[in-house]
Amino acid sequence: MPELPEVETIRRNLEANLLGKTIATLSESTHPRTLRYQVGGIDRLHRDVVGREISAVVRRGKFLWMEFSGIAQRPSGETENTEVPEPDSPPALCFHLGMSGQLRLVEGASPGLRHERLRFTLSDSQALAYCDQRTFGHVETRPLAPTADGYPAGAGTTRAFLPVGLEHIARDVLDPYLDLERVFAKFRSSRRAVKTKLLDQGIVSGIGNIYADEGLFASRIRPFTPAGDLSQREVSRLLEAVAEVMRHALEFGGTSFDKLYVNSWGNPGDFASELNVYGRAGKPCHHCGKPLDKIVIDGRSAVFCSHCEPTA
Template sequence: MPELPEVETVRDGLDRLAVGAVVSDVEVFRDYSVRRHAGGPAGFADELRGRRLAAAVRRGKYLWLPLADQTEPAAALLAHLGMSGQLLVRDPAVVDDWTHPHLRVRLHLDGAPSGARYLDFVDQRTFGHLSVVDLAPTPDGAPGGHGSPLAAVPEPAAHIGRDPLDPAFDVDAVVAAVRRRRTGIKRALLDQTLLSGVGNIYADEALWRARLHFARATDRLRPVEVRRALDAATEVMTESLAQGGTSFDALYVNVNGESGYFARGLAVYGREGEPCPRCGTPVRRDAFMNRSSYTCPVCQPRPRAGRW
């Protein structure tokens, strides 16, 4: 599933290439891709026609485009990319009759700054979805996410914590909240109500940089250790963002259909048996929450029994 750097790469592309356009028409090719919209495909299309894409905004892994007409946006197009969802801005040079084999929804655009005709939602595995949702004010009065000064967030994302790259992210409050939990540090990093945007890949990379095992108990960690993990998560996601995110296959691309390249710089994730870049010890893989965790047994020693 795309994590913060991948979603931010898509957000940036939408901001440059599609924001400002007016939706002139909507085609829904697979009803399931708008299953979360209360009005169904017809209602989804009706709520988008004639609306201007006012901004492209992200909080954690949530991505939305506030919709404007003559007033301040009160609703937004919310995109959940799932495992394989892609938002592709179609270049005007591409012939009109081209369609992706997994095209699910197409927005026809007028007046896009790039001259794009379409914004396509492509989703091979169909876990992603689009919906038009109401915006709710942020409790702290700060912008809802990166990409807009509007102090509002989509109602389905209101419970999501701010991410480490958000200027309004309160690191001291998050450190305290993590230490109040009785869980493992990786589970805490993945808890989107505590902080958003960190997924399995970047949690493993951050914990390797912070020299912390994924099972270290949060209530036994010192504040400086939790802060070190958060700083490492910020660092690794910033570096990934500079390279367009992490791609392991063709399922993650930016709005131009290009892949990210941070996979080449991963230290431990997906590198079972390969040498740790820091000490040379073979990287270990452990089962974790129906997924995997990758650690260096020397740099990240497993906690002793009774100290999980």
């Protein structure tokens, strides 16, 4: 289940291997759910990406997108409709991996991977395969528009352009331009569980169930504490704890808890063995040895240590 560290691991894989390359072809077969947000369907996707040179691989929270250079390199024989001028900036190719999406770098002629939904072959015989077992993920092109705050849109770019439709996704917990005052205000004004607020991608993005539980444990805050009961200092400590766990996880290549997450080379991350609480309900706390508790908060499981997380 890819969260920020897993998506960032993939982003770095792709950035190191795709910059400057051109998308040569796009597989015709796909899964309808994968393209459910693609305006114009696969034909439009094809038109938006084939012949484009990848100029950046960008991430905000759990969303990933590729920017293309301005001039399309159409295969010979295909002509552009000169009645319609190229826009200043081509649409971005956007990915959300959901809980089982994978972006894999493979040989262009290699056989299809399990649950492969799309394949972009590249100018150099490589290909990018998009796989998704549970089809919670999606792929689509979106026009770019200036960011509301004027700062770079996310990790991997200095350009302040965000795909249209992602404006509601807040900056993530590792983003230097995250609006902390807004986060504090959103927490302060809510009676909902702090864990629920952490998972709200419109407040601060990139956090899923794993890193929410781990961050709460690290900052010794119980997940069901009403967000508004926390002091600004506590919220600040919590966000820093989440960020620290994520930076640590990034060094391990992310968390592969149930083998659904692998990097672009098909390799799992190594952070699962470092987890303190997620997936460890009933097992002894690594700090105090007491069995970890598991509760349900707003429909999501939450594992915590009632001894080590005293703030309630």
